[in-house]
Amino acid sequence: MTSSSIGLIGLGTMGAMLALNIAEKGFPIAVWNRTTAVTRDFHAQAGDLAPMITPTESLEALVAAMTPPRAIILMVPAGPAVDEQIAALRPLLGKDDLIIDAGNANFHDTNRRAEAAAAKGELFLGIGVSGGEEGARHGPSIMGGGPKPAWDRVSEVLEAISAKYQGLPCATWMGEAGAGHFVKAVHNGIEYADMQMIAEIYGILRDGMGLAAPEIATQFADWNEGVLRSYLVEISGQVSAATDPKTGKPMIDMILDRAGQKGTGRWTVIEAQHLASAIPAIEAAVTARNLSSRLEARRAGEAIFGAAPTRLPADALSRADLEAALIAGKILCYAQGFDLLSAASEAFAWNLPLPAVAEVWREGCIIRSDMLNDMAAALTAHPGQNLMFAPRFTDYLKAGHDALRRVVARAAEAGLPVPALASGLAYFDMMRTGRSTANMIQAQRDFFGAHGFERVDTGEAGQHGPWGSHG
Numbered sequence: 001m002t003s004s005s006i007g008l009i010g011l012g013t014m015g016a017m018l019a020l021n022i023a024e025k026g027f028p029i030a031v032w033n034r035t036t037a038v039t040r041d042f043h044a045q046a047g048d049l050a051p052m053i054t055p056t057e058s059l060e061a062l063v064a065a066m067t068p069p070r071a072i073i074l075m076v077p078a079g080p081a082v083d084e085q086i087a088a089l090r091p092l093l094g095k096d097d098l099i100i101d102a103g104n105a106n107f108h109d110t111n112r113r114a115e116a117a118a119a120k121g122e123l124f125l126g127i128g129v130s131g132g133e134e135g136a137r138h139g140p141s142i143m144g145g146g147p148k149p150a151w152d153r154v155s156e157v158l159e160a161i162s163a164k165y166q167g168l169p170c171a172t173w174m175g176e177a178g179a180g181h182f183v184k185a186v187h188n189g190i191e192y193a194d195m196q197m198i199a200e201i202y203g204i205l206r207d208g209m210g211l212a213a214p215e216i217a218t219q220f221a222d223w224n225e226g227v228l229r230s231y232l233v234e235i236s237g238q239v240s241a242a243t244d245p246k247t248g249k250p251m252i253d254m255i256l257d258r259a260g261q262k263g264t265g266r267w268t269v270i271e272a273q274h275l276a277s278a279i280p281a282i283e284a285a286v287t288a289r290n291l292s293s294r295l296e297a298r299r300a301g302e303a304i305f306g307a308a309p310t311r312l313p314a315d316a317l318s319r320a321d322l323e324a325a326l327i328a329g330k331i332l333c334y335a336q337g338f339d340l341l342s343a344a345s346e347a348f349a350w351n352l353p354l355p356a357v358a359e360v361w362r363e364g365c366i367i368r369s370d371m372l373n374d375m376a377a378a379l380t381a382h383p384g385q386n387l388m389f390a391p392r393f394t395d396y397l398k399a400g401h402d403a404l405r406r407v408v409a410r411a412a413e414a415g416l417p418v419p420a421l422a423s424g425l426a427y428f429d430m431m432r433t434g435r436s437t438a439n440m441i442q443a444q445r446d447f448f449g450a451h452g453f454e455r456v457d458t459g460e461a462g463q464h465g466p467w468g469s470h471g
């Protein structure tokens with residue numbers, strides 16, 4: 001066994017994969033799991049990497065097996081388990097020892113833990129890790145938050161285990177305290193919207209155009225050769241191509257249409273509302289997941305109102321329309337996500353490196369896609385600007401918004417729900433409307449509450465209309 005300064009607690013799927021990744025990159029690692037049998041099995045199955053891994057059977061043994069200054073990664077379920085683990089571990093550690101929470105923590109919890117650690121002079125990092133099981137094992141995207149010196153101490157390891165985009169590590173320090181976990185939450189919000197938009201296009205192919213799963217698989221595979229090339233489009237093709245070993249039918253057709261969620265997308269929406277940031281496509285995606293779980297109600301609704309959707313007329317939409325709509329929708333959902341990051345950066349004084357956020361998402365994470373490289377370039381060239389106004393994306397939107405409009409309109413006529421695409425379109429239309437209808441809202445507010453308005457001619461604020469007691 002080699003003495004290690006890196007440790008890991010929690011050998012669930014993600015923790016086990018991360019530990020193997022660390023060992024494989026040449027860093028000896030000590031591990032501990034609450035259930036000793038899990039630790040033993042993990043070590044027994046580590047193969048060639050076993051000599052790099054020190055399995056331990058108590059927290060004390062974990063700490064004793066490590067060389068100070070230690071860095072211990074927590075891979076336990078987000079929430080109270082993290083606090084319990086920190087409370088049990090901290091008394092065993094020295095002052096220079098670092099605890100790293102690598103779970104999907106709510107950034108408010110990370111802020112609180114960071115504050116508590118700083119007050120006691122202890123070291124704590126909260127890092128967002130994306131890429132699922134495969135990413136954890138072979139290269140995730142890592143979004144760090146906490147004291148920069150603490151990040152610098154472990155950045156060599158984190159960069160080594162991270163995904164690489166053209167040789168560049170996808171592991172970046174985002175800012176103090178909960179900044180890394182906030183960026184990860186927004187990643188997940190975008191993940192929800194990207195997945196939902198793909199699912200809506202899938203719905204049009206399946207129900208509006210009557211395509212069978214293998215044909216849909218081919219379509220996604222084709223799109224994955226173009227501008228839409230991304231992990232999510234790729235796997236959408238793969239899942240559509242898979243056959244159920246039990247029935248021989250397409251696997252996708254055997255899956256109940258009730259989507260789960262662990263809450264990170266919801267957190268993104270809640271924070272956006274707190275910050276008065278507009279992320280309607282992400283909100284629509286979270287709402288769509290919520291509605292998907294109302295299976296009984298949806299079935300009752302179908303019995304009352306009749307089944308939707310109906311088949312589209314043969315020439316209603318082309319496949320090119322669907323591709324262009326998905327490109328436009330995707331840009332709009334990323335524009336919203338980056339806008340939220342920008343608002344949070346200002347509100348929490350994080351100074352988030354937005355181009356670096358796009359760069360760190362180029363490989364390893366669930367939303368990785370070719371487009372993110374262009375987004376990184378746009379955010380670098382046009383700092384502080386909404387992505388939809390950056391020249392390259394302006395071009396895509398000019399070329400694609402008609403198709404998005406057609407897709408949303410035809411889908412609405414056929415009763416095909418496309419909430420995320422429709423929200424993306426509404427966002428686009430609102431963001432290019434110089435004269436909105438909010439003058440009516442202001443008039444109503446003034447009428448019933450004397451809230452006052454600004455005049456368009458003189459620019460004077462606090463004005464009142466000639467109605468009621470203000471007339």
Ligand code: 6PG
Binds near residue numbers: 129131260262263265
């Ligand atoms: C990632 C994913 C991951 C996510 C799960 C489940 O970046 O690797 O975002 O962290 O938490 O895939 O998320 P839901 O259960 O909320 O869909």
